[in-house]
Amino acid sequence: MPQYETVIGLEAHVELKTRAKIFCDSTTEFGGAPNTHVCPVCLGLPGALPVVNKKVVEYAIRAALALNCKIAEFSKFDRKNYYYPDMPKNYQISQYDLPIAKHGCLEIDTANGVKKIGITRLHMEEDTGKLVHQGTITTTPFSLVDYNRAGVPLIEIVSEPDLRSPEEARQYMEKLRTVILYTGVSDCKMEEGSLRCDANISVRPVGTGGFGTKAEIKNLNSFKSLQRSLAFEAERQIKTLEAGGKIVQETRTWDEGKGETLSLRSKEYAHDYRYLPDPDLVPLLIDRQWVADIRNSLPEMPDQRRLRYVKEYGLPAYDAAILTNTKELADYFEECVKAYPHPKAISNWIMGDLNRLLNLHGIEITGCKVTPQNLASLLMLIGRGTISGKIAKTVFAEMFAGGKAAETIVKEKGLTQISDKRVIVAIVDEVLARNPGPVEDYKAGRERALGFLVGQVMKASQGKANPELANKLLREKL
Amino acid sequence: MQFTLRTAHEMHDQLIKKEISAEELNKTVFARIDAVDDQIGAYITRTRENALAQARAVDRQIRNGEKISPLSGIPIAIKDNICTDGIRTTAGSKILSNFIPPYSATVVKRLEAAGSTIAGKANLDEFAMGSSNENSAFLVTRNPWDTSRVPGGSSGGSAAAVAAGAAVCALGSDTGGSIRQPASFCGVVGMKPTYGAVSRYGLIAYASSLDQIGPFTRDVTDCALMLNAICGHDPLDSTSAKYQAVDYTGFLKDDVRGMKLGVPEEYMAEGIDPAVRGVVLKAMEKLESLGAVVEYTTLPHTEYALPTYYLIAQAEASSNLARYDGVRYGIRAKGSEDVIDMFMKTRSQGFGHEVKRRIMLGTYALSTGYYDAHYLKALKVRTLIKEDFDRAFKKYDLLLSPVSPTTAFRIGEKIDNPLQMYLSDICTISVNLAGIPGLSIPCGFAGGLPVGLQLMGRHFDEGTMFRAAYTFEQNTDYHKQFPEL
Numbered sequence: 001m002p003q004y005e006t007v008i009g010l011e012a013h014v015e016l017k018t019r020a021k022i023f024c025d026s027t028t029e030f031g032g033a034p035n036t037h038v039c040p041v042c043l044g045l046p047g048a049l050p051v052v053n054k055k056v057v058e059y060a061i062r063a064a065l066a067l068n069c070k071i072a073e074f075s076k077f078d079r080k081n082y083y084y085p086d087m088p089k090n091y092q093i094s095q096y097d098l099p100i101a102k103h104g105c106l107e108i109d110t111a112n113g114v115k116k117i118g119i120t121r122l123h124m125e126e127d128t129g130k131l132v133h134q135g136t137i138t139t140t141p142f143s144l145v146d147y148n149r150a151g152v153p154l155i156e157i158v159s160e161p162d163l164r165s166p167e168e169a170r171q172y173m174e175k176l177r178t179v180i181l182y183t184g185v186s187d188c189k190m191e192e193g194s195l196r197c198d199a200n201i202s203v204r205p206v207g208t209g210g211f212g213t214k215a216e217i218k219n220l221n222s223f224k225s226l227q228r229s230l231a232f233e234a235e236r237q238i239k240t241l242e243a244g245g246k247i248v249q250e251t252r253t254w255d256e257g258k259g260e261t262l263s264l265r266s267k268e269y270a271h272d273y274r275y276l277p278d279p280d281l282v283p284l285l286i287d288r289q290w291v292a293d294i295r296n297s298l299p300e301m302p303d304q305r306r307l308r309y310v311k312e313y314g315l316p317a318y319d320a321a322i323l324t325n326t327k328e329l330a331d332y333f334e335e336c337v338k339a340y341p342h343p344k345a346i347s348n349w350i351m352g353d354l355n356r357l358l359n360l361h362g363i364e365i366t367g368c369k370v371t372p373q374n375l376a377s378l379l380m381l382i383g384r385g386t387i388s389g390k391i392a393k394t395v396f397a398e399m400f401a402g403g404k405a406a407e408t409i410v411k412e413k414g415l416t417q418i419s420d421k422r423v424i425v426a427i428v429d430e431v432l433a434r435n436p437g438p439v440e441d442y443k444a445g446r447e448r449a450l451g452f453l454v455g456q457v458m459k460a461s462q463g464k465a466n467p468e469l470a471n472k473l474l475r476e477k478l
Numbered sequence: 479m480q481f482t483l484r485t486a487h488e489m490h491d492q493l494i495k496k497e498i499s500a501e502e503l504n505k506t507v508f509a510r511i512d513a514v515d516d517q518i519g520a521y522i523t524r525t526r527e528n529a530l531a532q533a534r535a536v537d538r539q540i541r542n543g544e545k546i547s548p549l550s551g552i553p554i555a556i557k558d559n560i561c562t563d564g565i566r567t568t569a570g571s572k573i574l575s576n577f578i579p580p581y582s583a584t585v586v587k588r589l590e591a592a593g594s595t596i597a598g599k600a601n602l603d604e605f606a607m608g609s610s611n612e613n614s615a616f617l618v619t620r621n622p623w624d625t626s627r628v629p630g631g632s633s634g635g636s637a638a639a640v641a642a643g644a645a646v647c648a649l650g651s652d653t654g655g656s657i658r659q660p661a662s663f664c665g666v667v668g669m670k671p672t673y674g675a676v677s678r679y680g681l682i683a684y685a686s687s688l689d690q691i692g693p694f695t696r697d698v699t700d701c702a703l704m705l706n707a708i709c710g711h712d713p714l715d716s717t718s719a720k721y722q723a724v725d726y727t728g729f730l731k732d733d734v735r736g737m738k739l740g741v742p743e744e745y746m747a748e749g750i751d752p753a754v755r756g757v758v759l760k761a762m763e764k765l766e767s768l769g770a771v772v773e774y775t776t777l778p779h780t781e782y783a784l785p786t787y788y789l790i791a792q793a794e795a796s797s798n799l800a801r802y803d804g805v806r807y808g809i810r811a812k813g814s815e816d817v818i819d820m821f822m823k824t825r826s827q828g829f830g831h832e833v834k835r836r837i838m839l840g841t842y843a844l845s846t847g848y849y850d851a852h853y854l855k856a857l858k859v860r861t862l863i864k865e866d867f868d869r870a871f872k873k874y875d876l877l878l879s880p881v882s883p884t885t886a887f888r889i890g891e892k893i894d895n896p897l898q899m900y901l902s903d904i905c906t907i908s909v910n911l912a913g914i915p916g917l918s919i920p921c922g923f924a925g926g927l928p929v930g931l932q933l934m935g936r937h938f939d940e941g942t943m944f945r946a947a948y949t950f951e952q953n954t955d956y957h958k959q960f961p962e963l
């Protein structure tokens with residue numbers, strides 16, 4: 001039996017978070033009562049005409065530059081004709097042969113190192129409305145249509161068939177999401193549909209050129225379903241070939257419940273979209289200076305930032321990768337470093353207690369009540385020995401809950417570390433007097449007893465005694 | 479003379495001299511509509527109460543001594559493919575027979591801002607597809623000069639209303655001659671402005687790259703006033719041009735001395751009815767006698783204009799008309815099995831024959847495997863046709879031709895022969911393909927029926943057309959002859 005390799009290409013749809021829709025002034029806000037975010041243009045009323053929202057073009061260029069694409073000087077919109085009730089005009093305004101950008105790439109980290117995935121093209125188009133069924137699509141007596149989403153701007157990003165495993169496909173999508181989030185043009189929420197993806201997959205015996213017949217998988221609304229569906233589909237195709245069967249070129253849908261892909265329609269029923277340059281929209285002539293300005297306004301991208309963290313801050317690659325995973329977290333980290341130049345201490349704290357509490361409460365870093373300045377002050381208090389690391393955890397939990405400054409909490413609760421020798425000696429004496437047994441044990445050579453005694457000192461001082469000092473003084477007394 | 483056959487500028491003078499109130503003026507026009515529209519059938523919808531309310535507002539302005547604009551209080555007929563807020567807009571189609579737009583076209587807003595009153599919605603060929611008004615789903619409009627004949631199309635209702643005094647001015651739309659040909663048949667002035675001069679926002683699209691809204695009037699001065707009111711950039715229409723609007727009445731000078739006028743020989747060839755050719759030649763001689771230089775010239779790609787036009791128009795139409803599916807507005811067929819069945823039943827019941835024919839042709843032209851041979855090739859030929867005009871306009875200020883090869887034909891005469899019908903657009907379609915302005919002006923009669931002279935100008939050079947047309951009008955009296963009704 002030959003070894004097979006999987007060939008995958010992805011088409012990602014990203015909703016741009018411009019205030020207004022792509023061809024009219026209706027709001028793009030998610031939610032809202034059905035058919036309230038609409039106007040004659042996005043409802044496709046007779047006589048209404050589209051006018052391109054310049055902000056959409058700017059956002060598309062911004063995303064394209066972040067994905068290392070070449071921006072076209074001349075681009076146009078085309079009509080993709082097909083009938084579906086969620087499409088107000090029964091054509092979608094999209095871009096066919098002259099997309100806004102082409103020839104980009106994205107790097108992903110695989111087990112075998114960094115891999116460059118080609119991006120064929122990036123184009124702008126309008127989103128469709130949404131069908132609302134009573135029950136399921138097959139049993140519903142009627143369908144309702146909500147056009148709030150119709151005309152929301154999308155960019156479609158098409159990758160080259162460079163991905164070789166479901167795992168790589170997931171990594172590509174995650175990386176794409178990270179990069180797009182950095183550019184700020186979308187919030188990339190898969191659960192709200194602002195990031196969607198279709199996958200083209202085929203298999204071929206290892207070492208052979210050319211491509212096998214591909215299937216297109218739709219309805220992938222999480223990274224998990226992307227990876228799972230591709231794993232299922234690759235196996236299905238291999239089994240089919242091994243059994244002497246043939247792969248049919250078709251569209252399949254992922255059934256999350258059943259954990260399998262199901263045939264939707266085969267190529268014989270494929271649409272002829274009858275593309276036509278949209279005569280209602282004039283071609284786009286992209287000003288080079290505008291592109292340069294957009295390029296200059298881009299933030300440092302995650303790959304560059306990660307490398308800089310290793311080089312400039314001496315952080316381990318692992319820390320650097322986690323800290324730069326979102327722009328907001330990286331910005332937060334850098335604000336902390338500005339106030340307290342100890343990158344590793346900050347990184348430990350962010351990746352430890354901060355991330356744990358964020359995850360626990362389902363809060364984004366942008367919604368965190370602990371400001372970078374306050375986190376830096378806390379770390380400064382530890383560094384100076386004002387509070388112990390253990391006390392700091394309690395203080396931090398309170399900072400996280402209420403947003404107070406570390407100093408305030410420490411002062412209010414009297415949590416300042418006791419480093420006064422005389423005070424600690426008094427406690428040590430008391431502890432030794434009350435615990436003759438463990439003292440005997442220690443003297444008999446049972447080192448473990450010391451730990452117990454230190455614990456008692458800490459307890460008696462309500463955790464405020466400087467633990468190193470307590471340790472030292474105990475040894476001296478014993 | 480019948481009062482309602484006066485021009486807008488004459489009525490304006492009477493309004494400001496308080497010889498008549500705007501309300502009386504409008505009532506008089508509506509009385510005329512009541513008297514003649516049973517014979518003519520110019521209107522699908524009449525909006526008397528709206529118009530009278532608008533007129534009373536104008537009267538208040540006059541009483542308060544405010545300055546009113548030249549079209550204030552003047553009743554205007556609007557072709558029924560131009561959206562009017564709260565007033566049913568059908569495009570002459572059964573499929574939109576219950577459609578009441580929630581918004582007005584930019585041109586309607588501009589006319590209302592100028593104080594005009596809306597007399598009603600004028601009949602047309604369904605979705606502006608036709609040259610005779612016989613394709614309307616509602617009624618057949620008749621030519622005021624001979625009610626057994628067509629008024630032309632597709633803006634036949636608008637032309638007939640103005641010719642019959644059932645409106646003072648009117649708006650039409652012109653995709654391949656739909657303003658100029660009915661203007662010629664009905665003996666009124668009709669103009670298709672430069673593509674992009676007038677906003678298309680709110681015009682129910684037939685072929686977006688060719689459609690243009692324009693005026694019907696009883697003389698050239700009114701035409702300039704109408705264009706003044708409706709032209710100019712509209713941010714709601716990407717294809718509307720950002721150009722500096724001018725006062726077109728400034729071009730109304732009785733002087734064509736030294737003007738160079740070209741006559742493309744292809745437009746005077748054997749397809750043209752000899753009587754029409756005779757009238758048009760006489761009009762050209764008239765301009766020559768007034769000091770213009772008139773010469774024959776050539777537009778060599780003219781023979782390809784008709785197929786090019788029909789491929790482009792139909793391809794765009796097949797896509798533009800896809801939205802009429804019964805989901806959001808318009809009629810919806812009953813008793814459908816599922817959504818696809820609903821689409822098919824709605825469209826087959828809602829559209830007429832000619833519309834279906836054009837949708838099918840356009841769909842075919844855009845299909846995989848045919849696109850390059852048909853649509854793409856048509857776009858290339860369109861460029862050649864444009865270049866023909868560019869060359870001609872290097873030498874000539876204007877081009878002259880007949881508007882239509884014939885005078886108004888009889889109702890039913892060509893309805894079963896689409897190709898014959900399409901040929902009646904032969905002199906007008908190239909203007910749309912090139913995007914240049916075209917104007918039809920009454921230039922005489924053949925067999926008792928009006929004949930139009932077509933003036934074609936450079937892009938955005940409506941001014942020169944107005945000057946030549948005005949000079950011709952000042953030295954002839956065809957615009958002062960009216961049909962007897």
Ligand SMILES: [Zn+2]
Nearest residue numbers: 024026039042
């Ligand atoms: Zn809208």
